[in-house]
Amino acid sequence: MSIEAGIELSWAFERAFHKYAAYESQPRDFGIGFPLTQNEIHAIVVVCENEGISLGELARQRGVTKGAMSQLVTRLVKKGLVEKEIAEHSASYVSLTSTKLGRKAYENHANAHKTMGKTIEQELFSDMSEEEMLRIAQKFNQFAELVDAEMKEVAL
Numbered sequence: 001m002s003i004e005a006g007i008e009l010s011w012a013f014e015r016a017f018h019k020y021a022a023y024e025s026q027p028r029d030f031g032i033g034f035p036l037t038q039n040e041i042h043a044i045v046v047v048c049e050n051e052g053i054s055l056g057e058l059a060r061q062r063g064v065t066k067g068a069m070s071q072l073v074t075r076l077v078k079k080g081l082v083e084k085e086i087a088e089h090s091a092s093y094v095s096l097t098s099t100k101l102g103r104k105a106y107e108n109h110a111n112a113h114k115t116m117g118k119t120i121e122q123e124l125f126s127d128m129s130e131e132e133m134l135r136i137a138q139k140f141n142q143f144a145e146l147v148d149a150e151m152k153e154v155a156l
Contacts, residue, residue, distance in 0.1 A: 013143060031108040032101055034079070041109050043072055047082055048098045048106040055084070055094040081105060 027035035059069035081102035
């Protein structure tokens with residue numbers, strides 16, 4: 001591959017990522033009557049898939065501090081999407097479970113992903129083999145690793 005082709009590919013990645021970031025930043029109503037941010041719905045996803053998860057584990061899985069997750073969970077509790085309970089064995093252990101409304105948001109979010117996945121497959125990748133699609137996914141993962149390494153360099 002020529003340097004010019006590599007630069008063009010890099011610009012194409014950047015444009016696509018910026019557009020997707022803008023898309024992801026828009027709150028959405030997942031069929032529950034009010035919008036949720038991506039951070040909110042993705043926290044609900046983790047809770048629904050791990051009923052009884054601790055606040056600390058949820059924070060770890062989402063890659064944020066326990067304090068930040070505590071604030072987010074407080075909002076989710078106020079919105080009626082998640083319930084929290086302090087464990088009898090430890091006052092510092094907070095267990096999280098989904099509510100009926102939270103589960104509805106989770107299910108509608110999962111359906112939206114299925115629809116988007118089907119559209120992406122039909123419109124972008126229908127002419128490619130599964131192996132070729134997996135190779136593209138591998139390249140995206142390698143790109144993310146390169147960005148992580150660059151971010152570490154900049155932080156030094």
